[in-house]
Amino acid sequence: MKMKWTLLALIFAVATALTGCENPLAVFDPKGPQAATLSDTIILTIWIMLAICVVVTVAFIYMLVKYRASKQSKDYEPPHIEGSAVVETIWTAIPIIIVAFLSVVTVVSLKDVEATPKGYENKEPLVIYASSSNWKWHFSYPEENIETVNYVYVPTDRPLEFKLYSYGPISSFWIPQLGGQKYAMADMVTTLHLLADEPGEMWGRNSNFSGKGSAHQLFDVQAVSPAEFEEWVEEAKAKSEPLTEEKFDELLKTEHVGRQTFTGTHLEFSPAPEGSHNMDDMENKEDMEDMEDMNHDMDHK
Amino acid sequence: MEFFERFAVPHPSFAIYASMVGIALTSLAIVVGLTYFKKWGYLWREWITTVDHKRIGIMYILAALIMLLRGLVDAVMLRAQLAIPDNTILDSQHYNEVFSAHGVIMIMFMAMPFLFGLMNIVTPLQIGARDVAFPRLNAISFWLFFMGAMLFNIAFVVGGAPDAGWTSYFPLASEEFSPSVGTNYYMMSLQLSGLGTLMTGINFLTTIFRMRAPGLKLMQLPMFTWAMLVTNVLIIAVFPLFAVALAFGAMDRMFGTQFFTIGNGGMDMMWANLFWVWGHPEVYILILPAFGIYSEIISTFARRNLYGYKSMVASMVAITILSLVVWAHHFYTMGQGVLANSIFSIATMAIAVPTGIKIFNWLATLRKGKIEFTTPMLWSLAFIPTFLIGGVTGVMLAMASADFQYHNTMFLVAHFHYTIIPGVVYAFIAGLIYWWPKMFGFMLNEKIGKVSFWLVAIFFNVTFFPMFITGLDGQARRMYTYSEETGFGPLNLIASIGAIGLALGFIVLAYNIYWSTRYMPRNIGSDPWNARSLEWSIPSPVPVYNFATLPHVKSSQAFWDAKTKGHNLFPDKVEEIHMPNNSGVPFIMCVIFFIGAFSLIFDMIPLAIASLIGVFACMAYRSFEANHDHGYHIHVKEIEETEERLRGANK
Numbered sequence: 001m002k003m004k005w006t007l008l009a010l011i012f013a014v015a016t017a018l019t020g021c022e023n024p025l026a027v028f029d030p031k032g033p034q035a036a037t038l039s040d041t042i043i044l045t046i047w048i049m050l051a052i053c054v055v056v057t058v059a060f061i062y063m064l065v066k067y068r069a070s071k072q073s074k075d076y077e078p079p080h081i082e083g084s085a086v087v088e089t090i091w092t093a094i095p096i097i098i099v100a101f102l103s104v105v106t107v108v109s110l111k112d113v114e115a116t117p118k119g120y121e122n123k124e125p126l127v128i129y130a131s132s133s134n135w136k137w138h139f140s141y142p143e144e145n146i147e148t149v150n151y152v153y154v155p156t157d158r159p160l161e162f163k164l165y166s167y168g169p170i171s172s173f174w175i176p177q178l179g180g181q182k183y184a185m186a187d188m189v190t191t192l193h194l195l196a197d198e199p200g201e202m203w204g205r206n207s208n209f210s211g212k213g214s215a216h217q218l219f220d221v222q223a224v225s226p227a228e229f230e231e232w233v234e235e236a237k238a239k240s241e242p243l244t245e246e247k248f249d250e251l252l253k254t255e256h257v258g259r260q261t262f263t264g265t266h267l268e269f270s271p272a273p274e275g276s277h278n279m280d281d282m283e284n285k286e287d288m289e290d291m292e293d294m295n296h297d298m299d300h301k
Numbered sequence: 302m303e304f305f306e307r308f309a310v311p312h313p314s315f316a317i318y319a320s321m322v323g324i325a326l327t328s329l330a331i332v333v334g335l336t337y338f339k340k341w342g343y344l345w346r347e348w349i350t351t352v353d354h355k356r357i358g359i360m361y362i363l364a365a366l367i368m369l370l371r372g373l374v375d376a377v378m379l380r381a382q383l384a385i386p387d388n389t390i391l392d393s394q395h396y397n398e399v400f401s402a403h404g405v406i407m408i409m410f411m412a413m414p415f416l417f418g419l420m421n422i423v424t425p426l427q428i429g430a431r432d433v434a435f436p437r438l439n440a441i442s443f444w445l446f447f448m449g450a451m452l453f454n455i456a457f458v459v460g461g462a463p464d465a466g467w468t469s470y471f472p473l474a475s476e477e478f479s480p481s482v483g484t485n486y487y488m489m490s491l492q493l494s495g496l497g498t499l500m501t502g503i504n505f506l507t508t509i510f511r512m513r514a515p516g517l518k519l520m521q522l523p524m525f526t527w528a529m530l531v532t533n534v535l536i537i538a539v540f541p542l543f544a545v546a547l548a549f550g551a552m553d554r555m556f557g558t559q560f561f562t563i564g565n566g567g568m569d570m571m572w573a574n575l576f577w578v579w580g581h582p583e584v585y586i587l588i589l590p591a592f593g594i595y596s597e598i599i600s601t602f603a604r605r606n607l608y609g610y611k612s613m614v615a616s617m618v619a620i621t622i623l624s625l626v627v628w629a630h631h632f633y634t635m636g637q638g639v640l641a642n643s644i645f646s647i648a649t650m651a652i653a654v655p656t657g658i659k660i661f662n663w664l665a666t667l668r669k670g671k672i673e674f675t676t677p678m679l680w681s682l683a684f685i686p687t688f689l690i691g692g693v694t695g696v697m698l699a700m701a702s703a704d705f706q707y708h709n710t711m712f713l714v715a716h717f718h719y720t721i722i723p724g725v726v727y728a729f730i731a732g733l734i735y736w737w738p739k740m741f742g743f744m745l746n747e748k749i750g751k752v753s754f755w756l757v758a759i760f761f762n763v764t765f766f767p768m769f770i771t772g773l774d775g776q777a778r779r780m781y782t783y784s785e786e787t788g789f790g791p792l793n794l795i796a797s798i799g800a801i802g803l804a805l806g807f808i809v810l811a812y813n814i815y816w817s818t819r820y821m822p823r824n825i826g827s828d829p830w831n832a833r834s835l836e837w838s839i840p841s842p843v844p845v846y847n848f849a850t851l852p853h854v855k856s857s858q859a860f861w862d863a864k865t866k867g868h869n870l871f872p873d874k875v876e877e878i879h880m881p882n883n884s885g886v887p888f889i890m891c892v893i894f895f896i897g898a899f900s901l902i903f904d905m906i907p908l909a910i911a912s913l914i915g916v917f918a919c920m921a922y923r924s925f926e927a928n929h930d931h932g933y934h935i936h937v938k939e940i941e942e943t944e945e946r947l948r949g950a951n952k
Contacts, residue, residue: 001422014654021391022771023771025773025774025775026773026774026775027706027773027775028773035706037702037703038702038703038706041700041702042697042703042773043702043705045696045697045703046697047697049693049694049697052689052693053686053689053693056660056664056685056686056689057686060664060667060685061668061688063667063668063672064667064672066684066711067603067667067668067669067671067672068467068602068672068674069671069672069673072671076671078603078604078605078669078671079605080605080606081608081665081667081669082606082608082610082613082664083608083610083612083662084611087613087665088609088661088662091657091658092612092654092657092658095653095654095658096654097656098652098653099647099650099653099654101694102650102696103643103646103647103650105700106643106646106647106650106699106700106701106702106703107643107646108644109700110643110701110702111639111838112640112702113383113702113705113783114638116782117754132740134478138576141682147833166471168473169470169473169478169565169746170470170472170473170477170569170570170573172489172634173710174775176706179705180634180702180704180705180708181634181638181705181706181708181709182585182634182635182636183632183634183635183704185569185570185635186472186563186564187564187568187569188562188571188636189686190635190636193638202669207708207709207710207777207778208709208777209397209466209473209709209778209779209780211392211397211465211473211478211479212394212397213393214779214780215393215780215781215782215783222350226570241496249950250437264319271528271889278847287386
């Protein structure tokens with residue numbers, strides 16, 4: 001019996017620690033609206049789950065204490081009870097109600113995090129191609145015409161569209177303080193919508209096991225004010241060497257490198273794959289047009 | 302020389318060389334021991350050639366326990382490496398091999414044979430059958446599993462172990478990114494054992510449908526047998542698919558086909574889909590039997606009939622169906638978009654409903670009972686609150702949006718250990734202790750059993766609860782190291798200490814088996830737990846023919862009603878019993894299978910073709926043998942003598 005109470009106390013302690021603000025866990029320390037939505041969703045569900053655990057555990061302990069053999073007379077014969085339609089319907093209905101509620105929460109939050117954050121729809125998003133290769137992250141800024149390796153600068157308060165793909169095994173692009181993760185795969189591009197609403201330094205990583213070096217496939221994320229971002233872009237353009245095809249191929253073959261900065265992007269000579277598995281994208285004309293534009297651009301280059 | 306180079310381990314270490322020596326010495330000791338004690342004949346006649354479901358079941362369980370030990374050693378190695386930041390006990394390559402082996406072995410070569418062991422021993426007894434529908438096929442199933450397991454277990458000393466995880470996702474598992482033969486081992490060993498599993502599924506479904514005792518209706522089956530029924534339906538539904546996926550994967554690696562490659566029209570994500578269309582039902586193939594076992598044990602030791610029999614059956618059927626339509630929740634992060642993810646989220650959460658019904662029914666079974674805390678009951682009771690945590694975190698993971706933050710983290714690792722260990726391992730241990738007297742005619746020691754129970758029950762939580770927290774702090778799974786700045790250190794150290802306690806608990810369990818075998822009394826009678834279903838109506842250990850006369854059944858707890866209401870289970874007169882002959886062909890055929898799979902792994906095509914011919918030869922032999930192999934008969938006198946001898950003790 002002691003174990004269950006200890007367990008319960010532990011859950012409470014953990015829940016308090018999770019929601020407390022002193023030294024929050026990465027997922028509960030959001031630096032943008034997407035991560036905040038997920039953090040709120042998770043905390044809400046933790047409370048619901050905790051309530052379920054408490055109710056069931058209390059009922060469970062009650063049964064064990066009240067109906068243990070040592071407490072009953074020797075000639076007590078437990079009755080034969082087939083079941084009760086009413087009671088069983090009730091405890092079918094309660095989980096259905098909980099699941100229905102959670103379904104709504106899921107769909108609403110899913111829509112939120114899979115789109116440009118609310119309130120920022122009018123701002124032009126910054127598109128960054130993030131591609132994974134064993135075991136590095138390449139960040140291409142097509143508009144700014146620069147490329148970085150293993151670190152990424154982003155402006156605050158501007159929607160970010162990360163276009164993800166991989167030069168090998170499936171990787172998962174994850175910056176927990178900005179939002180959830182998404183796979184980067186070899187034969188298609190996936191889009192991750194993020195936004196940073198305060199400046200700061202964060203870490204990001206490939207969270208999907210992709211071979212020998214994946215434990216070290218980390219990158220730095222620097223969220224800075226739009227003005228500082230412009231400054232950084234200018235500086236990167238002025239100080240860095242151009243990314244040539246030879247240089248890029250060499251880079252792909254190197255397993256681990258530090259931070260690097262280039263002018264130009266690899267998209268010019270090694271474009272992103274074109275497939276998509278997103279059922280929503282298929283119907284999204286804008287994306288199709290974007291894609292066509294891109295193909296068009298490439299044909300001309 | 303070049304020919305032999307392929308068998309060398311590509312990334313050796315002292316531990317691997319030590320294991321080679323260890324394996325060689327152990328094999329030698331076994332051969333010498335068998336020769337010295339002149340046990341070769343006994344081994345061949347009584348075990349290797351047996352078609353008796355009880356003996357096959359015992360062999361399954363023995364293999365499962367040995368694999369449990371191997372999986373446990375792997376787990377301890379993983380926890381040792383992660384105990385402190387920047388640890389160097391294992392390098393990346395070895396860590397990857399060890400966690401891949403841990404996953405495959407625990408699921409495919411520990412949990413599955415444990416399930417088949419209990420299924421083999423108990424199902425025919427609960428339905429009042431003398432054997433399974435196809436006894437010889439049953440032997441083939443076992444030996445295919447056994448050869449698959451052996452094949453997988455030699456990988457790390459011959460040619461190199463698989464290192465792409467138990468999910469073996471392409472393109473990581475392709476020839477390009479995993480050039481060693483390790484992944485070939487994965488493809489072929491799972492193919493062999495999977496084939497065996499499929500045969501078992503067909504065999505037992507037929508047995509349950511066709512070989513029930515007179516009067517036993519489907520809606521009167523004990524809950525364990527009901528669980529077996531739906532489990533076997535699931536096996537038949539999804540294992541063919543896995544066989545196809547494995548064959549595609551193997552052909553990609555061995556013959557240059559392009560099913561899962563990058564480019565050339567291959568689709569790497571197709572593997573993930575096929576794998577989980579099998580893989581998700583697979584976890585229900587493991588947990589549904591566990592639900593059956595808990596239903597038996599909780600009802601027995603609450604001294605009450607199972608509450609809500611019909612809704613228990615209905616919920617199992619619902620889980621079976623739902624488990625087939627939720628696979629994509631393993632990769633919400635693949636970018637299928639809001640619509641697909643919403644559908645799979647809701648379908649997944651819906652599983653919580655039938656599972657909840659089961660939990661409430663067990664609680665209601667405890668109500669008004671007379672609960673006795675025997676060791677099987679303790680394991681079953683500990684399941685409820687622990688599995689509850691696994692279940693509610695499962696609902697959290699089912700929510701696609703939130704999953705973007707849990708996916709690939711230790712939170713997920715904590716979740717599935719919270720479901721599989723209390724849900725499956727506790728159940729199989731409980732079942733093993735519960736049915737042990739039926740198998741061997743003596744009980745396991747309760748006191749030692751309780752020590753091992755408390756060790757496991759407590760240290761399980763110490764090991765896995767911290768992972769929920771480090772997961773939410775961003776610790777990704779399957780990463781062999783982490784730096785000190787991450788702050789994951791202290792909680793990981795706690796988890797690793799827990800793993801030691803957990804291992805200790807399993808060692809005490811093994812010691813209990815040893816101690817009890819030596820010292821526990823043998824005169825326990827046929828019904829030591831005062832239980833309710835048919836298997837307790839016959840002597841322990843069970844005679845080869847199971848039932849001297851077939852029982853006549855009128856309710857779902859036939860034996861209990863016979864005991865309490867005095868209705869006669871065995872009204873028939875003893876008659877001659879027809880039994881199947883033992884045969885060495887299943888074993889020989891599976892050895893040839895093993896050679897064939899091994900030669901495919903190492904690209905020795907002529908030998909593989911020769912083996913295939915050998916397998917067909919064995920089948921052809923059986924076709925002609927069947928004309929004159931009519932089994933044998935046990936005479937009335939012999940049955941009566943056996944019954945007198947076995948039942949004498951408890952009268």
